[in-house]
Amino acid sequence: TQLLEQSPQFLSIQEGENLTVYCNSSSVFSSLQWYRQEPGEGPVLLVTVVTGGEVKKLKRLTFQFGDARKDSSLHITAAQPGDTGLYLCAGEDIWANTGNQFYFGTGTSLTVIP
């Protein structure tokens, strides 16, 4: 079983602060995805990173894939209450062209206080 550990597990910050969420594993992944999930809803894909060392930006969110493709980070600048939610990372493992499987992290619950 390939495990992805996220830290911190819970985060409560004031509006306007910056934060970083980490996703770490001992396994190498073909790609890594970040999702945000709100209560009562399914996860919504934010970004997919594929190449080791890749950095992608989505407005105030910056995503980085580690050089060895084992870990990733999500940095949010000037957090807003709308950023509140459960952030999940998911590593993709491709099985010899028969299919693919995503291993999800434990999640980081973010609360941004107005």
Next chain:
Amino acid sequence: DAGVTQSPTHLIKTRGQQVTLRCSPKSGHDTVSWYQQALGQGPQFIFQYYEEEERQRGNFPDRFSGHQFPNYSSELNVNALLLGDSALYLCASSRRLQGFNQPQHFGDGTRLSIL
């Protein structure tokens, strides 16, 4: 363009019963994956269907089975329900192209409660 739809949204069963959950993929998608998400945890992969066949399976017992239909919709069946099967069951669809790394789109899930 409808996204991934799942039914029912909520379900209450008792131990030992059987349940069937349904999923319609996003238009244009041909691959369906099922996940179990316990409260406070990340989703866990159950299995994936493509071309009406189970292609990949996670660490779940045989009580969990599935099916994919020619229109790409899918069902998840769970037999002999246990209290520990209480969870949010998520369906995700994607389009299989050459290679993978294709984005998954999730439905809002079925909340299953076992009494």
